[in-house]
Amino acid sequence: MSYRIGTFPAIAMAALFSFASCASAADQMPLEHWRSYSGVSWDKPENVQMPAVFSGSVNAPLAGIHFDAKGRAFVSTPRLISASAPATLNILDTDPQSGPARLTAFPSRERNAVDSAPDQNLRNVLGFYVDRKNGWLWALDMGFIAGETESPSGSQKLVVLDLDSGRTVKRIPLDGVADRKASFLNDVVVDENHRIAYISDSGSRSAPENRVGLIVVDFATGTARRVLNSHPALQIEPGVNVISHGAEVWPGKPLLIGINGIALSPDAETLYWTVTTGTHAYAVPTAVLKQHDSTDAQIAAQIQNLGTVGGNTDGLVTDAKGYLYITDVTHNGIVRYDPKTRKMLLIAANEAIKWPDTPAIRPDGDLIFTSSSLNDHFAGMVKLGHERYDLWRLRQDTNPPMNTR
Secondary structure, three states, rough: OOOOOOOOOOOHHHHHHHHHHOOOOOOOOOHHHHHHHHEEEEOOOOOOOOOOOOOOOOHOOOOOEEEOOOOEEEEEEEOOOOOOOOEEEEEEEOOOOOOOOEEEEOOHHHHHHOOOOOOOOOOOEEEEEEEEOOEEEEEEEEOOOOOOOOOOOOEEEEEEEEEOOOOOEEEEEOOOOOOOOOEEEEEEEOOOOOOOOEEEEOHHHHHHOOOOEEEEEOOOEEEEEEEEOHHHHHHHOOOOOEOOOEEEOOOOOEEEEOEEEEEEOOOOOOOEEEOOOOOOEEEEHHHHHOOOOOOHHHHOOOOEEEEEEOOOOOEEEEOOOOOEEEEEEOOOOOEEOOOOOOEEEEEEEEEOOOEEEEEEEOOOOOOEEOOOOOOHOOOOOOOOOOOOEEEEEEEEEHHHOOOOO
């Protein structure tokens, strides 16, 4: 993560907190504290005994989460704080509801190794995508690990893995479209029918300039191109700091993250994104992104500002009905956007949530999201033995009708 010195204008602060009043308590739906883990473990005891907590568990928070068609949960443990975690991409056993999160390296520990073959192995995965149609997992490797100022040659890549066997279906290099010193390859979403991936580059390692961009990857050709380089709609918003639980995150050293979460509409015709150090959501038709000769000016002309989300954000996901769900780190909950009415609503929140991160839709339609106090972990504020990695659930049948007050 990167920092800058700045202040938070009173008017912006007021806008962030006034949004919470847009939805009454009657509108908000109950969130279920679905799973709560005291650290992580890659230990495999031969019996039913509690597995041993990984010694570096405090530096391996659960970040991304997605579910395959069988309901298996895949999670990322990014190597942003420490490179000691045995794996950065894993399968999570969701049967235990407490104790350490029981992880199995995917596809294997060997292929998550950081000390060899940086162009082959998974080194640092934050964002990934589970492709249920093709039976694949698209893993976005940021390349660099904690302690490195430059990603090794070939380490920035998109790796497509078979969900059942773990074999590598295709490996697409990204060094040509991502700066090895400045890029922060954050999230990825996939048009499963056309096998086209969209990647957000937050540019956090080049803050305060933040060399943000959007990367479009064509699986068929194995090619990638970068668009909207440093465009304002992807950039941090001037005068906005990140607020969580009523306080500025890292006062005096503001968190600077540009474009972060991205999602596709169910028909894959619209790409959505938000900016963490910002308060707005945006959209653009994917048709113009898929045109190989489209210019940045032509793409920018079709960007839609969907308005303010109400707070700072992290992850996005859409459901089968076309609703867009956004994790709101300022109000500790979930905002829902209705593309038909173009209205935002904070539909669920809970003060016990610490930095809502990645939302995902299970095969049964329920929404699950991670909450692992990522801001505190990255600042070194969580002490060993005090790490808590939670999963929250919003049941499909409890979603309220879309309205604002």
